[in-house]
Amino acid sequence: MKSITLKPEINELHRLNEFILSELHQENIEVNLIVEELFVNIVNYSKTEFIRVNLEYEKPTLTLEFIDNGIEFNPILKKDPELPENIEEAQVGGLGIFFAKQMSDELEYHYENGENHLIIIKNVEL
Numbered sequence: 001m002k003s004i005t006l007k008p009e010i011n012e013l014h015r016l017n018e019f020i021l022s023e024l025h026q027e028n029i030e031v032n033l034i035v036e037e038l039f040v041n042i043v044n045y046s047k048t049e050f051i052r053v054n055l056e057y058e059k060p061t062l063t064l065e066f067i068d069n070g071i072e073f074n075p076i077l078k079k080d081p082e083l084p085e086n087i088e089e090a091q092v093g094g095l096g097i098f099f100a101k102q103m104s105d106e107l108e109y110h111y112e113n114g115e116n117h118l119i120i121i122k123n124v125e126l
Contacts, residue, residue: 075100
């Protein structure tokens with residue numbers, strides 16, 4: 001398992017993407033979207049001091065664990081939003097966690113020793 005610790009700043013997303021790419025060796029749009037949505041939510045809402053991401057990749061399964069010491073929040077329990085009937089009714093925001101849940105093969109969450117642990121399991125076809 002590999003690990004990276006990041007500052008809770010949006011500009012750290014680039015470092016996180018490079019870290020993941022160094023293991024996958026090829027971009028995956030669904031992985032990119034999941035990572036971006038979850039990382040940005042942690043940065044914007046958690047009030048954390050750090051974000052640590054553990055990564056394990058055993059083809060075809062990618063496992064990412066996001067750990068932070070921010071406000072306790074289980075995104076799995078967040079109620080799915082009502083989807084708009086058409087693009088004209090769509091509003092910006094509020095769908096990130098929903099999309100991450102939809103694109104992941106499995107999500108697990110636990111809160112331990114003052115830290116959020118969100119585990120994302122994704123089968124990656126490269």
